[in-house]
Amino acid sequence: MAENQQSDLHAMRHSLAHIMAAAITHLWPSVKLGVGPVVENGFYYDIDLGDAQLSDEDFPKIEAEMQKIIKADQPFEQFVKPIDEAIAWAKDATQPYKEELLNDLKRAGTTSAKDLDGEELGLASEGESKVANVSFYKNGDFTDLCRGPHVASTGKVGAFKIMRISGAYWRGKETNPQMQRVYGVGFSTEKELHAHLAMVEEAKKRDHRKLGQELDLFVFSDLIGGGLPLFTPRGTILRRQLDAFVQEMRDEYGYQEVTVPHITKKDAYIASGHWKKFKDELFRITTREGHEFAMKPMNCPHHTQIYAARSRSYKELPIRYRETTMCYRDEQSGELSGLGRVRSFAQDDAHVFCRTGQVEEEAIKIWDIIDRFYGAFGFELKVRFSSHDPAHMEAYSGSEAKWTTTEAQLLNIIKQKVGEEYLDGVGEAAFYGPKIDFMAKDALGREHQVATIQLDFNQPEGFGLTCVNEQGEQERVLMIHAAIMGSIERFLSVYIEHAAGKFPVWLAPEQIRIVTLNQEEQMVAYATELAGKAQKLGLRVSIDNDNESVGKKIRAAELMKIPYTVVVGSNEIKTGQLVPRIRKDMEVGEQHEARTVDEFLKTVANEAKSRVNKSSL
RNA sequence: GCCGCUUUAGCUCAGUCGGUUAGAGCAUCAGUUUUGUAAACUGAGGGUCGUCGGUUCGAAUCCGACAAGCGGCUCCA
Numbered sequence: 171m172a173e174n175q176q177s178d179l180h181a182m183r184h185s186l187a188h189i190m191a192a193a194i195t196h197l198w199p200s201v202k203l204g205v206g207p208v209v210e211n212g213f214y215y216d217i218d219l220g221d222a223q224l225s226d227e228d229f230p231k232i233e234a235e236m237q238k239i240i241k242a243d244q245p246f247e248q249f250v251k252p253i254d255e256a257i258a259w260a261k262d263a264t265q266p267y268k269e270e271l272l273n274d275l276k277r278a279g280t281t282s283a284k285d286l287d288g289e290e291l292g293l294a295s296e297g298e299s300k301v302a303n304v305s306f307y308k309n310g311d312f313t314d315l316c317r318g319p320h321v322a323s324t325g326k327v328g329a330f331k332i333m334r335i336s337g338a339y340w341r342g343k344e345t346n347p348q349m350q351r352v353y354g355v356g357f358s359t360e361k362e363l364h365a366h367l368a369m370v371e372e373a374k375k376r377d378h379r380k381l382g383q384e385l386d387l388f389v390f391s392d393l394i395g396g397g398l399p400l401f402t403p404r405g406t407i408l409r410r411q412l413d414a415f416v417q418e419m420r421d422e423y424g425y426q427e428v429t430v431p432h433i434t435k436k437d438a439y440i441a442s443g444h445w446k447k448f449k450d451e452l453f454r455i456t457t458r459e460g461h462e463f464a465m466k467p468m469n470c471p472h473h474t475q476i477y478a479a480r481s482r483s484y485k486e487l488p489i490r491y492r493e494t495t496m497c498y499r500d501e502q503s504g505e506l507s508g509l510g511r512v513r514s515f516a517q518d519d520a521h522v523f524c525r526t527g528q529v530e531e532e533a534i535k536i537w538d539i540i541d542r543f544y545g546a547f548g549f550e551l552k553v554r555f556s557s558h559d560p561a562h563m564e565a566y567s568g569s570e571a572k573w574t575t576t577e578a579q580l581l582n583i584i585k586q587k588v589g590e591e592y593l594d595g596v597g598e599a600a601f602y603g604p605k606i607d608f609m610a611k612d613a614l615g616r617e618h619q620v621a622t623i624q625l626d627f628n629q630p631e632g633f634g635l636t637c638v639n640e641q642g643e644q645e646r647v648l649m650i651h652a653a654i655m656g657s658i659e660r661f662l663s664v665y666i667e668h669a670a671g672k673f674p675v676w677l678a679p680e681q682i683r684i685v686t687l688n689q690e691e692q693m694v695a696y697a698t699e700l701a702g703k704a705q706k707l708g709l710r711v712s713i714d715n716d717n718e719s720v721g722k723k724i725r726a727a728e729l730m731k732i733p734y735t736v737v738v739g740s741n742e743i744k745t746g747q748l749v750p751r752i753r754k755d756m757e758v759g760e761q762h763e764a765r766t767v768d769e770f771l772k773t774v775a776n777e778a779k780s781r782v783n784k785s786s787l
Numbered sequence: 788g789c790c791g792c793u794u795u796a797g798c799u800c801a802g803u804c805g806g807u808u809a810g811a812g813c814a815u816c817a818g819u820u821u822u823g824u825a826a827a828c829u830g831a832g833g834g835u836c837g838u839c840g841g842u843u844c845g846a847a848u849c850c851g852a853c854a855a856g857c858g859g860c861u862c863c864a
Contacts, residue, residue, distance in 0.1 A: 223791070336859030337790025344861050348790045351859065379856095383798080392837070392855050444864060451863085468864055502788050502862065503855090511863080600864060624864090651864090688821040717820080718827080725825035737824060751824060 177319070180208055182327045183356040185246060185309075185320045186236075187213040189327065190354060192312035193235035198222065203314070204267045204340060204349050211366060212330070212355035216338055218267070224350050229332045232352075236330070243325035244310040248318060256304040256315065267340065268315055275301045329363035330356040373614055378666035379508040385671050385730060387662075387679075388509065397506040397513035399659060404679035407710065409516070409658050411677050412665075413494050415546070415781065416518050416654045419539045425492040425520055430472035432496060436462040438471035441632045443567050447601055453498050453513075465498035470626075470651060473521040474633040482637040487647065488524035488532055494658070495519065509663035516658040522650040523635065526579075529648060533583050533606070533623050536652045540608055540621045543654050546781055547665060549610040552617065553588050555581055556598035556605040566601050567628040576625050576648075577604045600651075602628035612668040620661060624651040672755045675733045675777040682711040682774060683727040687739030689717060697738050700767060707775040724751065734774060 187206035194201050194217060204216030217224070251259065253276045260269035307316045309324055321327060331354060338351035357363040374380075382388045387405035394400060401409060417427075433455060439445040444467065453465040466472065473491045482489065498514050505511050522532045544551050557577050558566050566573065584592050584606060599605055608621040626649040629635075639645040655661035675681055682704055684697045697713045704711040714723045720737055727735040735751040742748055747764040765773075 225791080334858060335791075338860045339789075342861075344789070348860075350790075353859085390855080396855060442864090448864060470864085497864095499863085504788060504790095504860085505862065506855095507857085602864080685824080687823060690821075718822085720823050722822095722826050723824090728825055735824075739823060741823080749824085 178321075179328075179356075179358060181319045181321050182358065183208040183213040184316075184318070185324065185327050186330050186354060186356045187215050188246075188307065188309060188312065188314055188316070188320070189236050189239050189324055190232065190332070190352065191215045191217075191314060192239055192310065193232050194224075194352070195312060196235055197228075197231060202267055203265055205271075206314075209353075211357075212333070212353065214351050214353045216267075216340070216349040216351050218340075218347070218349045224335055224352065226335065233332055239310060240324050240327060242310060243323045245323045246318075246320040247308045248320075249306050249308065250303045251306060253301055253304055256306070259313075260315075263313075272304065272315070275304065328356055328358045329360045330354050331363065331367070369614055373616075373667070376614070376667045376670045377508075378510075378663045381666050381671040382509070385679075387666070395513070396503060397501060397511070399509055399512055399514070405662075407679040408662065408673070408677055412655065412658060412661065413516075413518060416539070416543060417492070417494070419542060419654075420490075420492050420520060423490070423535045423539065424488075425490040428473065428476055428491045428493050430466075430469060430476075430493065430495065432466055432498070433463045434466050434471065436464060438475075439464060442471045442474075442629050443602060443632055444468070444471075448499075451500050453500050467497055467499045469493060469495060469497065469517065469519045470521060470629055470649070471633070473519075474629060474635055474649070477521075477523050478633060478635055482523075482647075484525065484637045484639045484645065487637055488522050488528050490520065490522045490532075492518075492520040497657075509659040512659050515660065518653055518655045518658065520652045522652065523630075523637075523647050524650065525637070525639075525645065526648060529579055529625060529650065530583055532650055533580070533625075534587070536623050536650070536654075537583075537587060537606075539654055540623075544608070544610055544620070547668065549612065549620075549668065552593060552609040552611065553584060553591070554593040554595040554598065554607040554609060554619075555584055556595035556600075556607050558599045558604065559597035562597065566599065568602070568631075572627050573599075573604070576627055580604050580606055580623075580625055600624055600626070602626045610664060610668075612664060613670070614667075618664045620656050620664065621654050622652065622656065625649075626651060672731050672753065673733075674756075674782065675774060676779070676781045678731075678733050679710065680712055680730065680732050681709050681778060682734045682736065683730075683732045684711065684713045685720060685723040685727065685735060685737045686713065686715045687720060687737060689715060692743065693738060693740075696743050700736075700738065703767065704771055704774075707771055709771070709775060709778060727751075728753075736770070 184207075187208070190213070191203055191206055194215070195203075198219055200220065202218040202220075204218065206213060206215035253272065257269060257272045257276065260266075260272055304315060305317045306313055307318055307320055308314075309320075333353045333355055335353070336351050337348045340346040340349055355363065355366055357366060382405070385404065386402050387408060388399045388401045390396070390399060436445065436454075439449070439452070448467065452467055455463040455465065457463060473493070476491060477489060494516055496514055496516050501511060501513055506513070520536075522536075524532055540551070555577075558573050560570070563570065593609075595605075595607065598607065603624055603626040605625070606623040607619055609617045610620045611617050630647050630649050635647050635649070636644040637647050673679075684700055686693050686697050694713075694715055697715065701711045701713050714726065716723060724735060724737070731753060733753050733756060736742075736748045737751070738748070745764070747766055748770050749764050750770055
């Protein structure tokens with residue numbers, strides 16, 4: 171999209187936010203307004219109706235009122251008021267939230283609340299310590315504090331729809347009152363709006379929670395507890411296949427597998443620094459002798475203790491441990507969502523213990539694994555440099571100087587790999603060190619944070635990790651934390667939706683379904699023999715021998731998104747040939763070409779090995 | 788955790804104003820049929836209406852607490 175088009179769209183959405191606020195003010199004159207910025211695909215406005223509450227049923231009413239304002243084609247007029255007059259205006263209009271913003275502006279020259287961007291408040295730019303004048307926009311009878319820009323008049327806002335409503339803390343602070351946030355989407359044309367709504371529909375169809383149930387991959391149980399997924403046999407096949415893929419690559423790069431217990435003394439987390447920051451999010455256990463333990467929320471302390479079990483020479487480094495293992499975190503109930511955020515999850519974790527000079531090579535090797543892994547699924551990756559926020563050093567361990575040097579190290583690697591094509595993630599670092607985070611763009615264009623490479627200079631100090639160097643001295647080592655999938659659960663939540671549940675042959679829980687034409691003994695025997703041959707080749711196969719029509723059995727296989735379905739009947743028995751039915755998305759060759767049994771099974775077995783996404787039949 | 792909404796059979800959903808034995812489709816099971824690439828026919832079983840408590844002569848329905856889920860907020864080693 172050209173830049174000016176993009177800014178037009180921005181102005182349209184911003185103007186829609188004003189029009190919506192005006193409409194709500196018409197309908198509920200006592201409304202107290204918060205802020206109304208532009209967000210991805212649209213806009214929102216935070217409102218406070220006191221004891222009243224807006225609900226979905228009010229949307230048509232609000233939309234109708236907005237249409238009236240749009241039809242009236244009121245010009246957006248900008249004017250400027252001295253700050254004190256602006257405060258008087260807010261007071262007069264009984265808009266306490268606006269008044270608070272203006273007072274902050276006057277006092278500090280900024281509101282400093284993260285989600286309030288400067289433009290919303292009429293801030294000229296950073297560095298300005300005082301604000302003399304504040305910008306307003308007026309359309310019809312509605313006036314709002316705003317820097318703009320807006321479209322010329324209310325008639326020029328394109329197509330929109332109010333989507334949903336939710337709670338939001340005033341200025342994003344948990345201790346502040348909660349307002350109602352009304353979300354809308356806005357586009358230049360009806361056509362684009364419809365395309366967006368169609369995409370939202372498609373996303374609903376692909377929702378991994380829905381597909382997880384339909385494809386029988388995982389379940390939740392009230393009895394077991396929220397955020398604790400239970401994987402079915404089919405789901406477990408997926409997990410194992412994905413994990414094996416990562417493990418094979420890590421084996422290539424010299425990682426050694428380790429195994430650790432799932433509970434640990436509190437002391438380990440005091441040494442790692444996690445206790446201080448995350449003690450409320452640990453599942454804690456008190457033993458009968460009164461000792462305090464916790465379910466492990468990550469694996470670094472355990473792995474460090476394998477490293478630290480004996481003296482290490484610099485010649486041994488880098489030492490690379492890997493382990494796919496369950497971790498447990500007592501997440502807030504409101505945070506849980508499908509497999510995206512859970513209380514138990516399997517990290518495909520790895521820790522590299524190395525010297526400063528080895529960081530670059532090791533990080534690049536991990537990066538290679540990440541590229542190969544995500545490439546295999548057709549994900550496009552974006553890189554984020556997640557650094558510390560110098561304004562909030564209290565959130566981090568270690569000296570500022572160490573942060574500066576480790577960040578320079580990571581940034582150097584990023585520049586080598588992608589030049590300037592990275593996102594700046596100030597404040598996104600872990601408390602123990604900077605990270606390179608990877609965001610995967612899925613088939614619907616949505617971005618998800620997935621893999622991570624983290625450089626840690628704090629835990630090696632906390633655990634006293636060293637090697638003996640060339641001079642015979644103890645030298646502090648560094649740790650690199652690396653997860654390729656992040657967690658299997660999280661990756662699955664992204665990947666199931668990306669693939670719409672249509673897994674390639676190597677991942678499909680069931681690769682071949684054999685449908686019998688009828689239940690004659692001869693046919694069943696033939697199907698059983700065929701299944702036996704497939705199993706010998708390591709293929710996952712099942713027989714549908716139900717007393718149902720062929721059409722119905724085919725449909726059942728299709729709904730389960732099984733890559734290959736073969737019908738066996740008298741023709742197949744006579745000719746020794748099969749006519750494989752290939753799942754539609756894999757279409758490459760002839761759909762209904764006959765093959766000999768051996769030819770067919772060999773081809774499928776090859777695909778199952780090669781981690782390709784397409785059928786070669 | 789916070790705000791709002793939701794919870795009826797394995798799944799998707801109906802259930803009026805509080806009023807007898809709570810319904811449908813799919814799935815499951817049984818019988819009939821012996822089927823040729825996305826749904827054969829007939830029948831049956833399956834529910835303490837999320838849980839606990841309250842109001843009432845009477846609760847799936849009204850009220851409360853708790854749990855789980857959904858949309859956001861906040862958080863995310």
